[in-house]
Amino acid sequence: MATYGSNELKNGLKVMVDDAPCTILDCEFVKPGKGQAFTRIKIRNLKTGRVVERTLKSNETISSADVVDMEMQYLYNDGEHWHFMVPDNFEQYALTKEVLADAAQWLKEQDICIVTLWNNEPIQVTPPNFVILEITETDPGLKGDTSGGGGKPATLETGAVVRVPLFVQTGELIKVDTRKGEYVSRAKE
Structure with missing residues (x-):
């Protein structure tokens, strides 16, 4: 397993800390x-x-995490597990709600996601940056009803709730940014 010196660390690098795979969110070199x-x-x-901060002396090393990011296709949810497949070799994985976390609210069948594997076991799912979903429920927008900022909540087909402009109606397809959970635009499908 490779090791990194404290001067080789950078954002996005996957490392082992306390026998658990971690990703570096922020890295700052300090010379007092x-x-x-x-x-x-x-x-x-x-x-x-969990997000934690650590301090490494300049002579310390940290080992790399043996994790692999794979593109997988979301197949279906059987109520207790979410099933994913590797498109190249048709290998399937069943993931629990704990592994999916917030990604579950953005998944639609046939979507391609990034699944992080550690010791050949899924530990994290990253949905596509943008998804197109149908609005299943929202209040009708009334003309002149903009005193509150001009937005309203809308429930999507996956159960997620996002704020949308007043002109968007039930049954329309919208594009959503999954990183922020925000409405981007109407979709043309």
């Missing part, structure tokens, strides 16, 4: 006027989702 230089990193545990 007095004392030894160090690197301060902010990491997210890929298994639990």
Whole structure:
């Protein structure tokens, strides 16, 4: 397993901390006027989702995490597991709600997602950056009803709730940014 010196760390790198795979969110090299230089990193545990800060001295090393990001197609949900398939070899994985976390609200059947595997076991799912979903329920927008900022909540076909402009109606397809959970535009499908 490869190791990284504190000067080789960068954002997005996958490393092992406390026997758990983590990804580096923020990395800052600090050279105080007095004392030894160090690197301060902010990491997210890929298994639990917790974010912590660590400080590494300039002579410390950290081992790389043996994780693999694979593109997988979301097949279906049987009520307890979400089933994904690797398109190349048709290998299937059944994921639990704990692994999916917030990604479950953006998944539509046949979508391609990034699934992070550690020791050949799924630990994280990243949905596509943008998804096109149908609005199943929203209040009708009335003309002149803009005193509150001009938005209204809408429930999507996956159960997610996003704020949409007043002109968007039930049954329309919209494009949603899954990273922020925000309405982007109407979809043309």
